[in-house]
Amino acid sequence: KAGVTQTPRYLIKTRGQQVTLSCSPISGHRSVSWYQQTPGQGLQFLFEYFSETQRNKGNFPGRFSGRQFSNSRSEMNVSTLELGDSALYLCASSLAVSAPPYEQYFGPGTRLTVT
């Protein structure tokens, strides 16, 4: 079974631009979560989607947004990029059943560099 895939793997953008990252979950997985990883802050939760609805949101500004499609694929968008948005963006998928445990399986990440 194929794992979580993320595209693109690497991206260089300029301050003020916007960016869209894509995540395809493991087949059959209905939940997708996004995390940001930086050396200073570590791994931080961005948001979680299930059935095309945002279920949870972390403490990030409104410039960070996401969506999920009917096939469970998800995208996240960052508008008006800042230098501090440079990070590894990780997507994780899980089966999303109604009872624990809820193992999440991560993709390889998208390395975003803002210059």
Added chain:
Amino acid sequence: DAKTTQPPSMDCAEGRAANLPCNHSTISGNEYVYWYRQIHSQGPQYIIHGLKNNETNEMASLIITEDRKSSTLILPHATLRDTAVYYCIVRENRGSTLGRLYFGRGTQLTVWP
């Protein structure tokens, strides 16, 4: 905020068992303990999880104390490829929603030849 405490780093000789401790003194009765690891610049990899009983899979063993306030991840025969940051996570319980994972800083395990 992470609800776990882990040592920042540990070393282990190749072929020996690596025992990684984790304190989670505020864990609730229905919260699971999860372990993930992250090899440099890759996505975190799920290792194992447990609730009350000790667990074992092909990758590792998880020992949870009777009071559930701490746990130990055991890699029985560490190899150089086990060098990674290991995260102990107590999963937020939000009923039917999935919640989030609080990763903390983890333990950098270095396996040396």
